[in-house]
Amino acid sequence: MPDSTIVTRFAPSPTGYLHVGGARTALFSWLLARHMGGKFLLRIEDTDLARSTEQACTQLLEDLRWLGLHWDNPQLVYQSRRTEIYNKLIDELIARGQAYRAYETSEELDRQRQIASRSKRQYRYARPKLADEQIRQYEADGRPHVVRFAVPVKEYRFDDVVLGPNQGYGPGEAQDFVIRKSDGMPTYHFAVVVDDADMGVTHILRGQEHLLNTCNHIALQEALGYPRPTYGHLPIIMNLDGSKMSKRDRDKKIRHSVGLWLKQGRKVELLEEQAKLPQGRLAQWLAADTSQLDLPEQARVMEVIGLTRGDLPEILVHDFKENGYLPEVLLNFLSLLGWSPGGDRERMSMDEMVHLFAIDGIGKSNSKFARDKLLAFNTEACAAAPMSRLIPAFREYLSVNPESPLNGADDAQLQRVLKMNHGFHILREADEKSRFLFVADAEVEYQSDAIEKVLKKNEGQGLGALRDVRQALTGVETWNAAHLEQAVKGFCEQRQLGLGKVAQPIRVAVSGTTVSPPIFETLEFLGKTRTLARIERCLEECAKG
């Protein structure tokens, strides 16, 4: 039994928070392992020294934990700590003539590729034929080199469990690719093959962008005497507009907004100063389209140019956490992007997904990420979830939204907020709609258009209603929603007024806006003293001007 147990893995590179594409890959690998009773392993592919950061790694693990995709290897595998292992193998390959040192610089190669593309030729790396003496000279000069794998010229075909049999390419397509970079680190291709073999990985699910890489990996496996794992290449998740979804979308949006901001005649230096960035940082970022600001930098720049979190596209798992989606719902939605349990089945718990998951259910075509449906799923799930689920979820949401005054609420208060906001889409909605409940009476901000529309319009009709209903409220002995409703409705009847004509003025008076949770529950929550104090203050503010 242990021999036939399947082992899957997720192998992200720590260059930032996890994005939804990566999350889906992780999910499918996790589901496959759980469904089959196998193992799901996590490995950190941090061979790109320039881009990998420890912070990104921490964030990645946090996201995975939040999603509930727990891995089975207590000891994480970091590729950057395994260079000795790779080097030993690479040296052996060199000794056997299956790999060789190559001395071209990146610039030289770039130039060759350019020449080829200008003359509309297909560029192919030609294995250099260096004389021994030449090599000795290069080495004596201390010329940097990479190690390339001497790919045997032949056909590389494999069966893909998602895309079908006979994938790959024919002879003559393969090129000698780099397996060790000039900085001494292995490339992805090499490390991935070695580690998957070392970790006993039997099933590899990954994005379709890796389809052709598989040929390189197979060639390496054959040279190293490794077994070939089962491959499945997942369709790609696209943006609604058809462009590829990537972490850069966020940066792109900020870049665009910064562009607009600067167009209004403002200086880069000013932005740098206000965003507390080192001199030249922005210019450097703006000059290179593919470079990105890190998260704290983004936050500071956004603040200066007036961009809020809600303006950014949700593409990182972290964005969904910040906006208050339930992780299990995100996962359910993600699972449906490229997979179907068949029939009409859509809403699934984690357990149900594990139970139903099957590779045959994975589709071949790319899908677009439309968050409307996710929103609907989340709404339903939140409406159906017990408080024992909602409160911890709300706490998690609040922990990444420290600016919310709801952070000061206790569980009982949170529960009341959740109940009175029943029907919300995301936790952010319940939060933002309820913040006025947790600020001091004097801090309530009155929106001028709300005051105008509800209180001052029609010769201050609303204002009059508010003044009068205050009396009725003052007389309420038992301050709860039921009694308040009775009192206010009685007042309305007496005055021949629709409830809306009275409820809206009260709403504006206590919340400062035209939108709040249901009014009687709101007033109950606020309590008599605070309700009356707010009405008082509102009346005063209006009297002022």
Add this chain to the structure above:
RNA sequence: GGCCCCGUCGUCUAGAGGCCUAGGACACGGCCCUUUCAAGGCCGCGACACGGGUUCGAAUCCCGUCGGGGUCACCA
């Protein structure tokens, strides 16, 4: 551009030759409920990319066209 992958409502998909006058979900439209924003209930609109075959019969098989995507790095 070469090579490769894909193509069912706006979106995610069910569909493995007759069960399909193509099912579900989300979105959208209408009505109902209603103290705001929501949520909820009911009804509706809406697709087999196109053209050829194969077959008694095709969304399902084959070919071509078109469309979308991936990949051609010392990034993964």
